[in-house]
Amino acid sequence: MSAALALTATPAPRRVYLDLSNLRGHVTGIERVALDLFSAANLAPHEVHSVRSGGVPGMMLAQHLGLPARALADRSALFVFPGFPPSPLSIAFGTRCVTYVHDTFLLTRPEDLSWKSRLYMAPSFAFAMRFGRRFLVNSRTTGLAVRDVCRRDALVALLRPGVRDVFGLADLARTAAYDPARPLRILAIGTIEPRKDYPAALAIVAALNAAGIRTELHVVGRVGWGRHAFLDAPPAFLTLHGYVDDAGLRRLAESCHLLLSTSKAEGLGLPLLEVQHGGLPVVAPEGAVFSEVLGDSALFVAPDDPEGAAARIAAWARTRLPEAARASLANVARWNGLAAADAARFRGFLDRGTAAYADAPDGVVPAS
Known part of the structure; x- marks a missing residue:
């Protein structure tokens, strides 16, 4: 292949393993974000493999042993953690481990955590913040909070979620007008x-x-x-x-x-x-x-x-x-326009790595 053809060749699709092992039953807003952002349709032509579990023991096994084992076996794949933080063994895979951060309250507001979150999620999140190399964040505010606690050379990139009309509100005639005679x-x-x-x-x-x-x-x-x-x-x-x-x-x-x-x-x-x-x-x-x-x-x-x-x-x-x-x-x-630009940058990241963010300063949160 000539050098010119090599420069214009379409990058080979990557395998992306998505940790959905925590999803069971009713889907919360945060979980809906994960399903939307990292769906096979949104990441095509890259191959999305969802990792699920049937219960809490299976979830823990998948997060701490199953996903690291897959990373050892599939050395070119990317591993994305859009809900629960990755385990320390997953963090060991460096730039192939990508953590999606919804907020940092696991570190900053321990008084507002359940005992399960304090014992299980918070330690893994703290470890990921200290040693992780790749972070995606849902807002610039979250990105700045991550920057305060992550390593200086980590990538902190914006991936704001597009907001669908999940409740079917778009065709409402109007918002109820306030009448002081009524509540x-x-x-x-x-x-x-x-x-x-x-x-x-x-x-x-x-x-x-x-x-x-x-x-x-x-x-x-x-x-x-x-x-x-x-x-x-x-x-x-x-x-x-x-x-x-x-x-x-x-x-x-x-x-x-x-x-x-x-x-x-x-x-x-x-x-x-x-x-x-x-x-x-x-x-x-x-x-x-x-x-x-x-x-x-x-x-x-x-x-x-x-x-x-x-x-x-x-x-x-x-x-x-x-x-x-x-x-x-x-x-x-306005928000959905910003989210669409972030999604395009992330697809570029799957194709070209961090070079996709080199010419997109609005898409990253720089180290101070």
Whole structure:
């Protein structure tokens, strides 16, 4: 083959092993991200081999022995860990081990971890941060957090997930208009666990009601780990819907005026973007990741100041909901444009390695 032909030849497809051994039963938002980002269709013509398990023992065996064994046997393959962190033996395979990082709270917020996460996930994550060579991150904010703890010569590349209209909200006629004669209906989405800080959401809604604005809070999400006193005696304004299917969430979104998040920490906050397909206005905490993801489309409040947050939400609901609905639609389109560019860079990485990021400074988080 001539030198000219060699330079233009199509790279041979790579085998990509995807660790999905933690997936069983209901798929969470984070798991949906993994399935979408690293699907065979998105990575074609590269060969995607999903590694699954039938239970917790099988998962542990696959993560700590099965995947390293495959890496020894298939020395040209790439191994991607989009959910649980890789085991120390997988990290030993250097640049062939790629960790997708959704957030760094396994290191930064131990008080918000279940005992299972503290014992099993956190040590592996800490080891990966210290010795890993290749990281993909879901936001620039997450990337900066990874940069603070990873080795200086590691690649930290953006792979923001595209946000599909998973709840079928795009054809909603409009966001419910606020009528002061009727209750203000607020939606919150997410597992009930400490990091989501639902007590702050309850305090804000209580402050709205105390100010004379009838307000309802509708929470969609299973009860997770931790002790939640409000579940023992829920306030009258709270409706706990538990898990609902996509059609059920669509009905709720259509009847609510806005979505409220009071989460203490997120790497991305996927539901905040997903509901924007329906033009649902979003109220989120002040913070770098929320500003990055939502841009100027949201109202930002301080969850630890419920009276102040309630006053801002009340004024916003009275005057800005139509404008906020249009901003939500524009923002999810903006985000998906960024995600498409990241996906193209990652496919280039599969073809050409780190050279794909050499001329794409917006696609990486550099070492300081």
